[in-house]
Amino acid sequence: MAQNRGRAARQEVMDAPAMARTIARMAAEILERDGDGVMLVGIHTRGVPLADRLARSLEEVTGHKVSVGRLDITLYRDDVGPWRPAHQQPVLKRTVLPASIDDHVIYLVDDVLFTGRTVRAALDTLIDYGRPQAVRLAVLVDRGHRELPVAADVVGKNIATTRSEDVQVRLSEVDGEDGVWIGREVGNAG
Amino acid sequence: MPVEAAAALAAKDVVGIQRLSPGEIQLILNTAEELLEVARRPIKKVPALRGSTVINLFMEPSTRTRFSFEVAEKRLSADTLNFSASGSSVSKGETLFDTARNLMAMAPDFIIIRHPHSGAPHRLAEVVPASIVNAGDGINEHPTQALLDAFTMCQHFGGLEGLKVVIAGDIRHSRVARSNAFLLGKMGAEVRFVAPASLLPLDVEELGVIPFVRLEPALEGADVVMMLRIQLERQKKLNFPSMREYYDFFALTPERLALAAERAIVMHPGPMNRGVEIDSRVADGPRSVILEQVTNGVAIRMAILYLLAGGRSEAASDS
Numbered sequence: 001m002a003q004n005r006g007r008a009a010r011q012e013v014m015d016a017p018a019m020a021r022t023i024a025r026m027a028a029e030i031l032e033r034d035g036d037g038v039m040l041v042g043i044h045t046r047g048v049p050l051a052d053r054l055a056r057s058l059e060e061v062t063g064h065k066v067s068v069g070r071l072d073i074t075l076y077r078d079d080v081g082p083w084r085p086a087h088q089q090p091v092l093k094r095t096v097l098p099a100s101i102d103d104h105v106i107y108l109v110d111d112v113l114f115t116g117r118t119v120r121a122a123l124d125t126l127i128d129y130g131r132p133q134a135v136r137l138a139v140l141v142d143r144g145h146r147e148l149p150v151a152a153d154v155v156g157k158n159i160a161t162t163r164s165e166d167v168q169v170r171l172s173e174v175d176g177e178d179g180v181w182i183g184r185e186v187g188n189a190g
Numbered sequence: 191m192p193v194e195a196a197a198a199l200a201a202k203d204v205v206g207i208q209r210l211s212p213g214e215i216q217l218i219l220n221t222a223e224e225l226l227e228v229a230r231r232p233i234k235k236v237p238a239l240r241g242s243t244v245i246n247l248f249m250e251p252s253t254r255t256r257f258s259f260e261v262a263e264k265r266l267s268a269d270t271l272n273f274s275a276s277g278s279s280v281s282k283g284e285t286l287f288d289t290a291r292n293l294m295a296m297a298p299d300f301i302i303i304r305h306p307h308s309g310a311p312h313r314l315a316e317v318v319p320a321s322i323v324n325a326g327d328g329i330n331e332h333p334t335q336a337l338l339d340a341f342t343m344c345q346h347f348g349g350l351e352g353l354k355v356v357i358a359g360d361i362r363h364s365r366v367a368r369s370n371a372f373l374l375g376k377m378g379a380e381v382r383f384v385a386p387a388s389l390l391p392l393d394v395e396e397l398g399v400i401p402f403v404r405l406e407p408a409l410e411g412a413d414v415v416m417m418l419r420i421q422l423e424r425q426k427k428l429n430f431p432s433m434r435e436y437y438d439f440f441a442l443t444p445e446r447l448a449l450a451a452e453r454a455i456v457m458h459p460g461p462m463n464r465g466v467e468i469d470s471r472v473a474d475g476p477r478s479v480i481l482e483q484v485t486n487g488v489a490i491r492m493a494i495l496y497l498l499a500g501g502r503s504e505a506a507s508d509s
Contacts, residue, residue, distance in 0.1 A: 088197055
Protein backbone atom coordinates (compact mmCIF):
# COMPACT_ATOMS: atom_id res chain seq x y z
CA MET A 1 0.00 0.00 0.00
CA ALA A 2 1.35 3.38 -0.95
CA GLN A 3 0.84 5.15 2.34
CA ASN A 4 2.90 8.00 3.73
CA ARG A 5 5.47 7.05 6.32
CA GLY A 6 4.15 7.56 9.88
CA ARG A 7 0.63 7.68 8.54
CA ALA A 8 -0.18 4.13 9.62
CA ALA A 9 -3.70 2.71 9.43
CA ARG A 10 -6.12 4.69 11.53
CA GLN A 11 -9.44 3.42 12.66
CA GLU A 12 -12.54 5.49 13.19
CA VAL A 13 -14.10 4.87 16.60
CA MET A 14 -16.74 7.62 16.58
CA ASP A 15 -18.37 9.22 13.54
CA ALA A 16 -20.15 12.58 13.36
CA PRO A 17 -23.69 11.34 14.22
CA ALA A 18 -22.30 9.27 17.11
CA MET A 19 -20.45 12.33 18.38
CA ALA A 20 -23.64 14.41 18.34
CA ARG A 21 -25.48 11.68 20.29
CA THR A 22 -22.59 11.38 22.74
CA ILE A 23 -22.54 15.12 23.44
CA ALA A 24 -26.33 15.15 23.98
CA ARG A 25 -25.98 12.27 26.46
CA MET A 26 -23.14 14.04 28.29
CA ALA A 27 -25.32 17.16 28.58
CA ALA A 28 -28.15 15.04 30.02
CA GLU A 29 -25.75 13.58 32.61
CA ILE A 30 -24.57 17.04 33.65
CA LEU A 31 -28.19 18.20 33.99
CA GLU A 32 -29.17 15.18 36.03
CA ARG A 33 -26.24 15.60 38.34
CA ASP A 34 -26.00 19.36 38.94
CA GLY A 35 -28.99 21.05 37.28
CA ASP A 36 -28.69 23.90 34.79
CA GLY A 37 -26.86 26.41 37.02
CA VAL A 38 -23.43 25.07 36.10
CA MET A 39 -20.63 26.94 34.32
CA LEU A 40 -18.89 25.06 31.50
CA VAL A 41 -15.20 25.88 31.04
CA GLY A 42 -13.46 24.49 27.96
CA ILE A 43 -9.72 23.85 28.00
CA HIS A 44 -7.91 25.16 24.90
CA THR A 45 -7.86 23.99 22.12
CA ARG A 46 -10.63 21.43 21.52
CA GLY A 47 -12.25 21.73 24.93
CA VAL A 48 -13.47 25.20 23.89
CA PRO A 49 -15.81 24.14 21.02
CA LEU A 50 -16.86 21.07 23.02
CA ALA A 51 -17.98 23.28 25.93
CA ASP A 52 -19.94 25.43 23.46
CA ARG A 53 -21.69 22.34 22.06
CA LEU A 54 -22.51 21.00 25.53
CA ALA A 55 -23.94 24.40 26.46
CA ARG A 56 -26.13 24.47 23.34
CA SER A 57 -27.35 20.98 24.15
CA LEU A 58 -28.20 22.02 27.74
CA GLU A 59 -29.96 25.16 26.51
CA GLU A 60 -32.12 23.14 24.11
CA VAL A 61 -33.37 20.99 26.96
CA THR A 62 -33.80 23.65 29.65
CA GLY A 63 -34.45 26.83 27.67
CA HIS A 64 -32.00 28.67 29.98
CA LYS A 65 -28.74 30.31 28.97
CA VAL A 66 -25.72 28.40 30.26
CA SER A 67 -22.49 30.28 31.04
CA VAL A 68 -19.43 29.15 29.12
CA GLY A 69 -15.80 30.09 29.62
CA ARG A 70 -12.44 28.99 28.27
CA LEU A 71 -9.19 28.30 30.01
CA ASP A 72 -5.59 28.54 28.82
CA ILE A 73 -3.38 26.36 31.00
CA THR A 74 -0.04 27.12 29.29
CA LEU A 75 1.46 29.14 32.14
CA TYR A 76 0.66 26.31 34.57
CA ARG A 77 2.03 23.39 32.55
CA ASP A 78 4.67 21.17 34.12
CA ASP A 79 6.68 20.96 30.90
CA VAL A 80 7.21 24.71 30.37
CA GLY A 81 10.06 26.69 31.85
CA PRO A 82 13.79 27.28 31.87
CA TRP A 83 14.64 24.05 33.69
CA ARG A 84 13.50 22.09 30.62
CA PRO A 85 15.90 21.39 27.77
CA ALA A 86 15.58 24.01 25.00
CA HIS A 87 12.15 23.90 23.45
CA GLN A 88 9.69 26.19 21.77
CA GLN A 89 7.34 27.91 24.21
CA PRO A 90 3.69 27.15 23.48
CA VAL A 91 1.66 30.04 22.09
CA LEU A 92 -0.45 31.68 24.81
CA LYS A 93 -4.20 31.80 24.36
CA ARG A 94 -6.82 33.70 26.24
CA THR A 95 -8.62 32.72 29.43
CA VAL A 96 -12.17 34.09 29.49
CA LEU A 97 -14.53 33.43 32.37
CA PRO A 98 -18.04 34.90 31.94
CA ALA A 99 -18.51 35.65 35.65
CA SER A 100 -16.87 35.09 39.00
CA ILE A 101 -16.39 31.36 39.51
CA ASP A 102 -16.95 31.70 43.26
CA ASP A 103 -19.67 29.35 44.53
CA HIS A 104 -20.43 27.96 41.06
CA VAL A 105 -20.30 24.33 40.03
CA ILE A 106 -17.69 24.33 37.28
CA TYR A 107 -17.40 21.66 34.62
CA LEU A 108 -13.95 21.54 33.03
CA VAL A 109 -14.39 20.27 29.48
CA ASP A 110 -11.70 18.65 27.34
CA ASP A 111 -11.53 16.32 24.36
CA VAL A 112 -9.23 13.54 25.60
CA LEU A 113 -8.30 12.45 29.12
CA PHE A 114 -4.91 10.73 29.01
CA THR A 115 -2.12 11.32 31.58
CA GLY A 116 -4.16 13.75 33.69
CA ARG A 117 -1.44 16.41 33.59
CA THR A 118 -3.59 18.85 31.62
CA VAL A 119 -6.34 18.53 34.22
CA ARG A 120 -3.86 19.15 37.05
CA ALA A 121 -2.72 22.36 35.32
CA ALA A 122 -6.35 23.36 34.64
CA LEU A 123 -7.27 22.95 38.32
CA ASP A 124 -4.34 25.13 39.37
CA THR A 125 -5.30 27.76 36.79
CA LEU A 126 -8.96 27.77 37.78
CA ILE A 127 -8.29 28.07 41.49
CA ASP A 128 -6.27 31.27 40.92
CA TYR A 129 -9.53 32.85 39.71
CA GLY A 130 -11.62 32.08 42.77
CA ARG A 131 -13.17 29.36 44.93
CA PRO A 132 -15.77 27.32 43.06
CA GLN A 133 -18.38 25.33 44.99
CA ALA A 134 -17.20 22.24 43.10
CA VAL A 135 -15.12 21.41 40.04
CA ARG A 136 -16.06 18.45 37.85
CA LEU A 137 -14.55 17.04 34.70
CA ALA A 138 -16.30 16.18 31.45
CA VAL A 139 -14.32 14.56 28.59
CA LEU A 140 -15.38 13.25 25.22
CA VAL A 141 -12.87 10.38 25.34
CA ASP A 142 -11.11 8.67 28.25
CA ARG A 143 -8.23 6.65 26.86
CA GLY A 144 -6.64 5.56 30.15
CA HIS A 145 -2.89 5.62 31.11
CA ARG A 146 -3.22 8.14 33.93
CA GLU A 147 -0.01 9.49 35.51
CA LEU A 148 -1.86 11.49 38.19
CA PRO A 149 -4.82 10.60 40.41
CA VAL A 150 -7.48 12.18 38.19
CA ALA A 151 -10.87 10.79 37.17
CA ALA A 152 -13.62 12.23 34.96
CA ASP A 153 -17.19 12.70 36.21
CA VAL A 154 -18.79 12.61 32.77
CA VAL A 155 -17.22 10.52 29.98
CA GLY A 156 -18.45 10.40 26.38
CA LYS A 157 -16.67 7.17 25.50
CA ASN A 158 -14.06 4.97 27.14
CA ILE A 159 -11.51 3.71 24.63
CA ALA A 160 -8.94 1.03 25.41
CA THR A 161 -5.60 2.07 23.92
CA THR A 162 -1.93 1.23 24.19
CA ARG A 163 0.38 4.02 25.28
CA SER A 164 1.93 4.49 21.86
CA GLU A 165 -1.39 4.80 20.05
CA ASP A 166 -2.60 8.20 18.99
CA VAL A 167 -6.16 9.25 19.77
CA GLN A 168 -7.33 12.00 17.46
CA VAL A 169 -10.47 13.95 18.22
CA ARG A 170 -11.39 16.17 15.29
CA LEU A 171 -14.03 18.89 15.59
CA SER A 172 -15.48 20.86 12.71
CA GLU A 173 -14.82 24.23 14.44
CA VAL A 174 -11.07 23.47 14.55
CA ASP A 175 -10.41 20.66 12.06
CA GLY A 176 -13.24 20.93 9.54
CA GLU A 177 -14.79 17.53 10.40
CA ASP A 178 -16.26 15.62 13.35
CA GLY A 179 -14.97 12.24 14.47
CA VAL A 180 -12.58 10.26 16.68
CA TRP A 181 -9.80 8.08 15.29
CA ILE A 182 -7.12 5.82 16.72
CA GLY A 183 -3.79 5.56 14.94
CA ARG A 184 -0.49 3.80 15.56
CA GLU A 185 1.67 6.94 15.47
CA VAL A 186 2.81 8.47 18.72
CA GLY A 187 0.82 11.64 19.22
CA ASN A 188 0.46 14.34 21.80
CA ALA A 189 -3.18 14.07 22.73
CA GLY A 190 -3.19 14.60 26.43
CA MET B 191 -1.03 43.56 6.16
CA PRO B 192 -0.13 42.28 9.62
CA VAL B 193 3.26 40.65 10.15
CA GLU B 194 3.16 36.90 10.80
CA ALA B 195 4.52 36.05 14.26
CA ALA B 196 7.65 33.89 14.47
CA ALA B 197 7.34 30.54 16.27
CA ALA B 198 10.08 31.43 18.77
CA LEU B 199 12.87 33.91 19.49
CA ALA B 200 16.04 32.95 17.62
CA ALA B 201 18.64 34.13 20.16
CA LYS B 202 19.00 33.45 23.88
CA ASP B 203 19.05 37.21 24.54
CA VAL B 204 17.11 40.37 23.76
CA VAL B 205 19.88 42.98 23.49
CA GLY B 206 18.35 45.29 20.90
CA ILE B 207 15.60 45.81 18.36
CA GLN B 208 18.28 45.80 15.64
CA ARG B 209 18.72 42.03 16.10
CA LEU B 210 15.01 41.17 16.16
CA SER B 211 13.08 40.23 13.02
CA PRO B 212 9.59 41.64 12.35
CA GLY B 213 8.20 38.15 13.08
CA GLU B 214 9.96 38.05 16.47
CA ILE B 215 8.64 41.53 17.31
CA GLN B 216 5.12 40.39 16.43
CA LEU B 217 5.55 37.26 18.59
CA ILE B 218 6.51 39.41 21.61
CA LEU B 219 3.55 41.77 21.01
CA ASN B 220 1.08 38.85 20.67
CA THR B 221 2.40 37.15 23.80
CA ALA B 222 2.17 40.39 25.81
CA GLU B 223 -1.45 40.79 24.73
CA GLU B 224 -2.34 37.50 26.45
CA LEU B 225 -0.19 38.24 29.52
CA LEU B 226 -1.91 41.58 30.13
CA GLU B 227 -4.79 39.57 31.58
CA VAL B 228 -2.70 38.26 34.49
CA ALA B 229 -2.76 41.75 36.08
CA ARG B 230 -6.56 41.69 36.17
CA ARG B 231 -6.88 38.40 38.06
CA PRO B 232 -7.57 38.19 41.76
CA ILE B 233 -4.25 36.36 42.11
CA LYS B 234 -1.78 38.28 39.93
CA LYS B 235 0.77 35.52 39.61
CA VAL B 236 1.32 32.48 37.39
CA PRO B 237 3.85 29.69 37.97
CA ALA B 238 5.49 29.72 34.51
CA LEU B 239 9.01 30.69 35.72
CA ARG B 240 8.99 29.11 39.17
CA GLY B 241 12.41 27.95 40.24
CA SER B 242 14.26 30.28 37.91
CA THR B 243 16.49 33.12 39.06
CA VAL B 244 16.69 36.62 37.60
CA ILE B 245 19.40 39.12 38.46
CA ASN B 246 18.51 42.76 37.92
CA LEU B 247 21.86 44.42 37.28
CA PHE B 248 21.28 48.16 37.20
CA MET B 249 24.45 50.20 36.81
CA GLU B 250 22.49 53.40 36.15
CA PRO B 251 19.63 54.97 38.08
CA SER B 252 16.20 53.66 37.14
CA THR B 253 12.87 53.54 38.89
CA ARG B 254 10.24 52.76 36.29
CA THR B 255 12.14 50.17 34.27
CA ARG B 256 13.59 48.38 37.30
CA PHE B 257 10.21 48.19 39.04
CA SER B 258 8.56 47.09 35.83
CA PHE B 259 11.01 44.22 35.34
CA GLU B 260 10.69 43.26 38.98
CA VAL B 261 6.89 43.15 38.83
CA ALA B 262 7.08 41.11 35.59
CA GLU B 263 9.51 38.63 37.18
CA LYS B 264 7.37 38.25 40.30
CA ARG B 265 4.14 37.77 38.32
CA LEU B 266 5.85 34.85 36.56
CA SER B 267 7.04 33.42 39.93
CA ALA B 268 10.78 33.88 39.27
CA ASP B 269 13.15 34.58 42.14
CA THR B 270 14.72 38.01 41.81
CA LEU B 271 17.98 39.52 43.01
CA ASN B 272 18.64 43.22 42.74
CA PHE B 273 22.10 44.57 42.18
CA SER B 274 22.76 48.28 41.75
CA ALA B 275 25.98 50.14 41.07
CA SER B 276 26.01 52.22 44.21
CA GLY B 277 26.83 50.27 47.34
CA SER B 278 28.29 47.34 45.36
CA SER B 279 31.75 46.20 44.39
CA VAL B 280 31.38 48.10 41.10
CA SER B 281 31.98 51.32 43.02
CA LYS B 282 35.15 49.64 44.32
CA GLY B 283 36.59 49.29 40.80
CA GLU B 284 35.44 45.83 39.67
CA THR B 285 35.03 45.42 35.90
CA LEU B 286 31.74 44.42 34.28
CA PHE B 287 33.07 40.99 33.31
CA ASP B 288 34.38 40.24 36.76
CA THR B 289 31.04 41.25 38.19
CA ALA B 290 29.27 39.07 35.63
CA ARG B 291 31.51 36.05 36.29
CA ASN B 292 30.80 36.34 39.99
CA LEU B 293 27.08 36.63 39.35
CA MET B 294 27.19 33.54 37.08
CA ALA B 295 28.55 31.58 40.01
CA MET B 296 25.06 32.02 41.48
CA ALA B 297 23.59 30.31 38.39
CA PRO B 298 20.99 32.85 37.27
CA ASP B 299 18.78 32.02 34.28
CA PHE B 300 18.38 35.68 33.28
CA ILE B 301 20.37 38.88 33.75
CA ILE B 302 18.54 42.13 33.14
CA ILE B 303 21.16 44.80 32.58
CA ARG B 304 21.13 48.58 32.42
CA HIS B 305 24.53 50.10 31.78
CA PRO B 306 25.91 53.57 30.97
CA HIS B 307 28.12 52.15 28.19
CA SER B 308 26.60 51.38 24.79
CA GLY B 309 27.12 47.72 23.86
CA ALA B 310 27.67 46.39 27.39
CA PRO B 311 24.69 43.95 27.21
CA HIS B 312 25.89 42.64 23.82
CA ARG B 313 29.36 41.84 25.19
CA LEU B 314 27.90 40.29 28.32
CA ALA B 315 25.61 38.09 26.21
CA GLU B 316 28.68 36.65 24.47
CA VAL B 317 30.45 35.63 27.66
CA VAL B 318 27.70 34.30 29.95
CA PRO B 319 25.25 31.44 29.33
CA ALA B 320 22.33 33.22 31.03
CA SER B 321 19.77 35.05 28.87
CA ILE B 322 20.59 38.77 28.79
CA VAL B 323 17.84 41.38 28.47
CA ASN B 324 18.94 44.94 27.73
CA ALA B 325 17.19 47.43 30.01
CA GLY B 326 18.98 50.39 28.38
CA ASP B 327 22.64 50.71 27.33
CA GLY B 328 24.19 54.18 27.07
CA ILE B 329 22.81 56.01 24.06
CA ASN B 330 22.36 52.81 22.04
CA GLU B 331 19.12 50.91 22.66
CA HIS B 332 16.24 50.39 25.09
CA PRO B 333 14.40 47.54 23.37
CA THR B 334 11.74 46.79 26.00
CA GLN B 335 10.68 50.46 25.96
CA ALA B 336 10.27 50.44 22.17
CA LEU B 337 8.28 47.20 22.40
CA LEU B 338 5.93 48.57 25.05
CA ASP B 339 5.51 51.75 23.00
CA ALA B 340 4.64 49.68 19.92
CA PHE B 341 2.26 47.56 21.99
CA THR B 342 0.48 50.72 23.21
CA MET B 343 0.20 52.01 19.62
CA CYS B 344 -1.24 48.64 18.49
CA GLN B 345 -3.87 48.83 21.23
CA HIS B 346 -5.04 52.19 19.92
CA PHE B 347 -4.68 51.70 16.18
CA GLY B 348 -4.81 47.92 15.70
CA GLY B 349 -1.39 47.79 14.04
CA LEU B 350 1.76 49.74 13.22
CA GLU B 351 1.90 49.75 9.45
CA GLY B 352 1.41 53.21 7.96
CA LEU B 353 1.27 55.03 11.32
CA LYS B 354 2.91 58.45 11.42
CA VAL B 355 4.95 58.71 14.60
CA VAL B 356 6.59 61.91 15.81
CA ILE B 357 9.44 61.53 18.30
CA ALA B 358 10.51 64.90 19.66
CA GLY B 359 13.14 65.98 22.15
CA ASP B 360 16.72 65.10 22.95
CA ILE B 361 17.01 62.53 20.16
CA ARG B 362 20.80 62.47 20.08
CA HIS B 363 21.09 61.15 23.62
CA SER B 364 18.01 58.94 23.49
CA ARG B 365 18.24 55.15 23.28
CA VAL B 366 14.43 55.17 23.37
CA ALA B 367 14.31 57.15 20.12
CA ARG B 368 16.82 54.80 18.46
CA SER B 369 15.03 51.60 19.49
CA ASN B 370 11.70 53.09 18.41
CA ALA B 371 13.13 54.12 15.04
CA PHE B 372 14.46 50.59 14.44
CA LEU B 373 11.22 48.93 15.52
CA LEU B 374 8.78 51.23 13.75
CA GLY B 375 10.91 51.11 10.58
CA LYS B 376 10.84 47.30 10.59
CA MET B 377 7.08 47.24 11.10
CA GLY B 378 6.28 49.75 8.34
CA ALA B 379 5.51 52.93 10.27
CA GLU B 380 6.78 56.40 9.34
CA VAL B 381 9.05 58.03 11.94
CA ARG B 382 9.66 61.75 12.22
CA PHE B 383 12.43 62.99 14.52
CA VAL B 384 12.09 66.53 15.85
CA ALA B 385 14.86 68.36 17.74
CA PRO B 386 17.01 71.45 17.64
CA ALA B 387 19.74 70.66 15.07
CA SER B 388 22.23 70.31 17.93
CA LEU B 389 20.20 67.45 19.41
CA LEU B 390 19.55 65.44 16.23
CA PRO B 391 21.75 62.36 15.85
CA LEU B 392 24.49 62.47 13.21
CA ASP B 393 23.26 59.26 11.53
CA VAL B 394 19.65 60.42 11.23
CA GLU B 395 19.49 59.56 7.50
CA GLU B 396 20.78 56.01 8.06
CA LEU B 397 18.06 55.41 10.64
CA GLY B 398 15.49 55.87 7.86
CA VAL B 399 13.59 58.61 9.67
CA ILE B 400 12.48 62.05 8.49
CA PRO B 401 14.28 64.81 10.43
CA PHE B 402 12.60 68.10 11.40
CA VAL B 403 14.07 71.05 13.27
CA ARG B 404 10.65 72.52 14.07
CA LEU B 405 7.79 70.74 15.82
CA GLU B 406 4.81 72.25 13.96
CA PRO B 407 5.40 70.84 10.46
CA ALA B 408 6.21 67.39 11.90
CA LEU B 409 2.92 67.27 13.82
CA GLU B 410 0.90 67.64 10.60
CA GLY B 411 -1.31 64.51 10.42
CA ALA B 412 0.66 62.62 13.11
CA ASP B 413 -1.02 59.60 14.80
CA VAL B 414 1.43 59.35 17.67
CA VAL B 415 3.38 62.12 19.41
CA MET B 416 6.15 60.84 21.64
CA MET B 417 7.94 63.42 23.75
CA LEU B 418 11.40 62.83 25.26
CA ARG B 419 13.10 64.67 28.09
CA ILE B 420 16.38 66.57 27.83
CA GLN B 421 19.04 64.22 29.19
CA LEU B 422 21.17 66.66 31.14
CA GLU B 423 23.29 63.83 32.55
CA ARG B 424 24.51 62.86 29.06
CA GLN B 425 25.70 66.30 27.88
CA LYS B 426 28.46 68.44 29.33
CA LYS B 427 26.79 71.72 28.42
CA LEU B 428 23.30 72.67 27.33
CA ASN B 429 22.96 72.31 23.53
CA PHE B 430 20.42 75.15 23.29
CA PRO B 431 20.14 78.60 24.87
CA SER B 432 17.80 77.90 27.82
CA MET B 433 15.07 75.59 29.13
CA ARG B 434 12.60 78.44 28.78
CA GLU B 435 13.46 78.87 25.14
CA TYR B 436 13.24 75.11 24.60
CA TYR B 437 9.69 75.17 25.96
CA ASP B 438 8.76 78.05 23.65
CA PHE B 439 9.91 76.22 20.52
CA PHE B 440 9.67 72.48 21.24
CA ALA B 441 7.22 71.77 24.06
CA LEU B 442 4.00 69.93 23.27
CA THR B 443 1.24 72.38 24.15
CA PRO B 444 -2.52 71.92 23.54
CA GLU B 445 -2.24 74.41 20.63
CA ARG B 446 0.52 72.39 18.95
CA LEU B 447 -1.20 69.06 19.60
CA ALA B 448 -4.22 70.40 17.67
CA LEU B 449 -2.05 70.18 14.51
CA ALA B 450 -1.83 66.37 14.81
CA ALA B 451 -4.48 63.92 13.61
CA GLU B 452 -7.74 64.00 15.54
CA ARG B 453 -7.17 60.47 16.85
CA ALA B 454 -3.56 61.19 17.86
CA ILE B 455 -2.21 59.83 21.15
CA VAL B 456 0.51 61.39 23.32
CA MET B 457 3.27 59.20 24.74
CA HIS B 458 6.25 59.78 27.03
CA PRO B 459 8.70 57.13 28.28
CA GLY B 460 9.29 59.11 31.49
CA PRO B 461 10.59 60.68 33.54
CA MET B 462 8.69 63.76 32.40
CA ASN B 463 9.86 67.32 32.90
CA ARG B 464 6.60 69.21 33.00
CA GLY B 465 6.92 72.69 31.57
CA VAL B 466 10.04 71.77 29.56
CA GLU B 467 9.16 69.27 26.81
CA ILE B 468 5.50 68.76 27.71
CA ASP B 469 2.77 71.03 29.01
CA SER B 470 0.82 69.68 32.00
CA ARG B 471 -2.47 70.20 30.15
CA VAL B 472 -1.26 67.69 27.54
CA ALA B 473 0.43 65.28 29.94
CA ASP B 474 -2.77 64.97 31.98
CA GLY B 475 -5.12 65.44 29.01
CA PRO B 476 -7.49 62.95 27.39
CA ARG B 477 -5.05 61.96 24.63
CA SER B 478 -2.25 61.06 27.02
CA VAL B 479 -1.54 57.30 27.24
CA ILE B 480 1.50 57.75 29.47
CA LEU B 481 0.16 55.59 32.31
CA GLU B 482 -1.07 52.89 29.90
CA GLN B 483 2.55 52.68 28.74
CA VAL B 484 3.62 51.83 32.29
CA THR B 485 0.99 49.07 32.61
CA ASN B 486 1.90 47.67 29.20
CA GLY B 487 5.59 47.64 30.12
CA VAL B 488 4.99 44.87 32.64
CA ALA B 489 3.23 42.67 30.05
CA ILE B 490 6.01 43.20 27.48
CA ARG B 491 8.70 42.26 29.99
CA MET B 492 6.72 39.19 31.07
CA ALA B 493 6.41 38.19 27.40
CA ILE B 494 10.17 38.45 26.82
CA LEU B 495 11.01 36.40 29.93
CA TYR B 496 8.40 33.77 29.04
CA LEU B 497 9.64 33.44 25.46
CA LEU B 498 13.34 33.39 26.41
CA ALA B 499 12.63 30.64 28.96
CA GLY B 500 11.94 28.34 26.03
CA GLY B 501 15.53 28.43 24.82
CA ARG B 502 16.65 28.93 21.23
CA SER B 503 14.41 28.07 18.34
CA GLU B 504 17.09 26.19 16.38
CA ALA B 505 17.68 23.96 19.38
CA ALA B 506 13.91 23.43 19.64
CA SER B 507 13.60 22.31 16.04
CA ASP B 508 16.45 19.81 16.57
CA SER B 509 14.71 18.01 19.38
